[in-house]
Amino acid sequence: MFTILKKQELAPSVKLFVVQAPLIARKCQPGQFVILRIDENGERIPLTIADFDRAAGTITLIFQEVGHTTRQLGRLSAGDALLDLAGPLGKATHIEKFGTVVCVGGGIGVAPVYPIARAYKEAGNKVISIIGARNADLLILEQEMAAISDVLYITTDDGSKGRKGLVIDPLKEMLAAGEKIDLVMAIGPVIMMKSVAEVTRPYGVHTIVSLNPIMVDGTGMCGGCRVSVGNKNKFACVDGPEFNAHEVDFDGLMARQKMYHSYERREHRCGGDCSCHR
Ligand SMILES: Cc1cc2nc3c(=O)[nH]c(=O)nc-3n(C[C@H](O)[C@H](O)[C@H](O)COP(=O)(O)OP(=O)(O)OC[C@H]3O[C@@H](n4cnc5c(N)ncnc54)[C@H](O)[C@@H]3O)c2cc1C
Numbered sequence: 470m471f472t473i474l475k476k477q478e479l480a481p482s483v484k485l486f487v488v489q490a491p492l493i494a495r496k497c498q499p500g501q502f503v504i505l506r507i508d509e510n511g512e513r514i515p516l517t518i519a520d521f522d523r524a525a526g527t528i529t530l531i532f533q534e535v536g537h538t539t540r541q542l543g544r545l546s547a548g549d550a551l552l553d554l555a556g557p558l559g560k561a562t563h564i565e566k567f568g569t570v571v572c573v574g575g576g577i578g579v580a581p582v583y584p585i586a587r588a589y590k591e592a593g594n595k596v597i598s599i600i601g602a603r604n605a606d607l608l609i610l611e612q613e614m615a616a617i618s619d620v621l622y623i624t625t626d627d628g629s630k631g632r633k634g635l636v637i638d639p640l641k642e643m644l645a646a647g648e649k650i651d652l653v654m655a656i657g658p659v660i661m662m663k664s665v666a667e668v669t670r671p672y673g674v675h676t677i678v679s680l681n682p683i684m685v686d687g688t689g690m691c692g693g694c695r696v697s698v699g700n701k702n703k704f705a706c707v708d709g710p711e712f713n714a715h716e717v718d719f720d721g722l723m724a725r726q727k728m729y730h731s732y733e734r735r736e737h738r739c740g741g742d743c744s745c746h747r
């Protein structure tokens with residue numbers, strides 16, 4: 470059992486857990502994730518390791534309540550425990566001194582971007598971060614990102630915080646102005662990562678995205694997480710989750726993510742009419 474030591478609400482429907490998991494904390498690196506199961510009736514879901522404390526033996530998970538399991542998770546409190554926690558899984562982010570790295574985080578994607586951006590900074594890169602959300606209430610980790618970034622842009626769809634617009638807007642402007650960018654790392658909704666790839670493609674700027682297909686085992690045994698990258702089938706849980714954005718078939722990924730929509734609704738026993746499904 471893995472005890473939740475701390476619970477914090479970062480935004481409506483976005484929760485942070487600090488979980489006791491000394492073996493995972495000892496080995497994990499930025500970019501890796503865990504697969505958890507709440508109880509014996511639960512499904513296995515992947516969540517990124519948003520932070521870790523090796524000395525304390527803890528990892529931090531940040532999740533958005535989007536369906537049955539994440540809502541059930543959100544109802545747990547400090548002192549409760551998770552039945553299973555497997556990890557660290559996936560390949561760690563390749564960290565080195567590239568020069569100027571732009572880190573783009575959309576919505577809950579800011580959580581996985583944070584440890585990666587921090588590692589780029591610690592490796593001596595100039596880190597320009599762009600974080601965005603639908604509105605100010607949904608923006609997370611602003612202070613944490615500010616602390617490890619040389620420049621931080623904030624965007625909201627409705628203009629309630631920072632610039633009104635999308636996270637790709639500052640990136641477009643930097644590229645159009647001829648700013649030298651050596652690497653772009655983008656994590657967020659698939660449609661956002663696809664847009665970032667289209668923005669950087671004409672400039673030939675190497676762009677990495679962290680993909681979030683449906684996963685089951687997370688150890689390379691089932692192919693549930695397969696994605697087409699460079700016209701080859703890759704298993705995101707073992708070959709990724711990070712890939713060259715210019716080679717990813719984002720439309721195929723989006724289609725596969727929707728495969729179980731009707732089952733997800735049935736599992737929720739609301740018939741899909743509650744606000745969580747709109
Ligand atoms: C490697 C990896 C790391 C992830 N890290 C995080 C994280 O740090 N924080 C976080 O909040 N989420 C993360 N996710 C997404 C998370 O796993 C899903 O939100 C979760 O499985 C949904 O389960 P559910 O039963 O609550 O929702 P469901 O009822 O299964 O689904 C509800 C809605 O969420 C969508 N959804 C389901 N699975 C995913 C998915 N894998 N990615 C995107 N949308 C999905 C469905 O299409 C549906 O519309 C990650 C996914 C992967 C593959």
Ligand code: FES
Nearest residue numbers: 685687691692706
């Ligand atoms: S989740 Fe089964 S192979 Fe990746």
